Amino acid sequence: MTTAPLRKDAARNWHRIVEIGRRFADEGTPIQLNDVARAAEVGVATVYRHFPTPEALLETVATPGLEALVAHAERALAEDDPWVALRDFLLASVDAQATDPALPPVFAAPVNALPSTIGSKRQLIDMFGQLLDRAHDAGVADPEVTKADMLPLMCGVMFAAGVHQDADGPGRAATARRYLTVLLEGLRKASA
Amino acid sequence: MTTAPLRKDAARNWHRIVEIGRRFADEGTPIQLNDVARAAEVGVATVYRHFPTPEALLETVATPGLEALVAHAERALAEDDPWVALRDFLLASVDAQATDPALPPVFAAPVNALPSTIGSKRQLIDMFGQLLDRAHDAGVADPEVTKADMLPLMCGVMFAAGVHQDADGPGRAATARRYLTVLLEGLRKASA
Amino acid sequence: MTTAPLRKDAARNWHRIVEIGRRFADEGTPIQLNDVARAAEVGVATVYRHFPTPEALLETVATPGLEALVAHAERALAEDDPWVALRDFLLASVDAQATDPALPPVFAAPVNALPSTIGSKRQLIDMFGQLLDRAHDAGVADPEVTKADMLPLMCGVMFAAGVHQDADGPGRAATARRYLTVLLEGLRKASA
Amino acid sequence: MTTAPLRKDAARNWHRIVEIGRRFADEGTPIQLNDVARAAEVGVATVYRHFPTPEALLETVATPGLEALVAHAERALAEDDPWVALRDFLLASVDAQATDPALPPVFAAPVNALPSTIGSKRQLIDMFGQLLDRAHDAGVADPEVTKADMLPLMCGVMFAAGVHQDADGPGRAATARRYLTVLLEGLRKASA
DNA sequence: TATGAATGAGGATTCATTCAT
């Protein structure tokens, strides 16, 4: 089942809107559909038709990042060393979230608006699970931590980095990486 | 220096309002001063006088928990084993936050409304620092983690627990404890 | 440069609102945008969209009178006798203000909301200036009085008439005319 | 009938309040009884007891100026030349109003709060009447202008000065004087 | 008499969403 093909002008509007959504997300501006419409020089209703809720737009903006992460996870599964595979992927996840402000809220949301987002998140969680299972099997990861914990822990890392004093600019990415390192140590610990 | 003494009727209203604020916090209801006024059967302006902003009320609601934590930290400093001291206090912090929903937002807020809150948080951060320093000196804590990281990490743990599937009910407290354990492992790891 | 064309329904609302604004002004009711909305049977936000502030509405209500005055001033400039030209125009100004209660506050306001109002007032002041210059040149007007004084003096006349005992009804218009006469005498006096 | 004598502490409060009222008037701060109470470090109800309305306070503040003016009028009646008497007194009135910001609103108000204010205003109007009558009798003042016009015209002069561009600072006093001059010319004109 | 807490109507303004054009 593919998305219905859009008329050419509709597609142009769609892109415009997503572009603005991206800009808002990057600037930290809360996504209000009215404002987006104005900035995109498009009618409000047009925005509403394409994206019934702010979340829908945000998730659309987040989609490329999400899919890139899924692709990355697939590559990670090819890595031989289970620990390296898990570690690198977690690192990539954190970097992606630090780079793309649209990602964290989508990850943390208990429910998502777009089927595609739901799908990607499910895939991601699943792959987290596989990577974790392999690490578990190899005895390098704490068995107390289950696959249902991976996403929350990621979100926790990002949130913690946001709470840290110099939460803005590139400092936050570095902090997030540092916190992830601590998490990884904790994850591996019990495996020794 | 004590708080200015309130007239008896004023004190009654103050308590009523705080009580309602507590209820709202517990139920997860966002604290809107108007609603609080209605629920407390008190004029709006009365609420505004006592608590100029929702944050002020929330922090007042959080105050006992905050002070209990400070008291606990003082006791923790008496513990001989640096690691045990640190661990127990972090555990207590997490438990407190899991028990009292008013605490996490106050901890995570970059700026606070009440001087007393600011004071308590500063004390808490300071004591975190002392406990961490002692652990550092004893060589049982990762030197990469500084005292400016303790509060953010705590917040991250709580946030992660909130993202986890069964985020409600007593499950969250358990999850938070579990995540803290991972964090503690990560914290101790590099000390071997 | 014309005003942006309005959609038909929007135009209908606009007119409704202005009409109510006019009624309020005539009745001396202070223009509160909420009340206007109710009276116009229109959503509050509709009023706010068209007229962001009460002043904007008041000035819109005053616009016809303002423009009529500008037109009148142009005709006045055609009059040969400098004194007659000035006198008649001042008389017309006072009559207009006595007739249209929306005018005096717009005249007296140090700053105006609408560009069109600002433009009209500037024109008016300019024309006052020209008429006064001609009177000065002809030696029939007190050189102590400058063009920057004309508007204030008009406002003073209206205010004075409002302070007079029988400030209401047609009496005020007559009083205003009488006060203007005094002003004109004072203006001409030094010319002898 | 004299005012009831105040207890000593009550008198002290009364003075404090009036002093603050004066300060507010001078600074152009709108007189809000609550603010006055805070500034005077006095309970709100205390202010309300002494001055049931803002106008009552304002008029109390204006009282000395008002009485000085009455006294001045009495001296003016002693002047031989009717025109000089009238002119000087009008000038004094304008100067007083330009100097004391509490005066203009009290003059312009259609009704006053304090009996004493009403009395003073009545006296003033009456003396204006006498001075004008004498000028009329001497044939030096326009008979069209009656005693009921004097106060309004004064108010008009002040208002006009307030509308003038540089309405602030000492400029306004000068402008007011200038406008009064015009008025006087107009008043005398028909007498020639 | 003095105090200042309490009141709650009143006012301004925004925002997500719908619907006529």
Add this chain to the structure above:
DNA sequence: CATGAATGAATCCTCATTCAT
């Protein structure tokens, strides 16, 4: 499909005045 005007509930906050202490 696109537009953008209209909606009106919802929210926030202030202020003049009263009344219990």
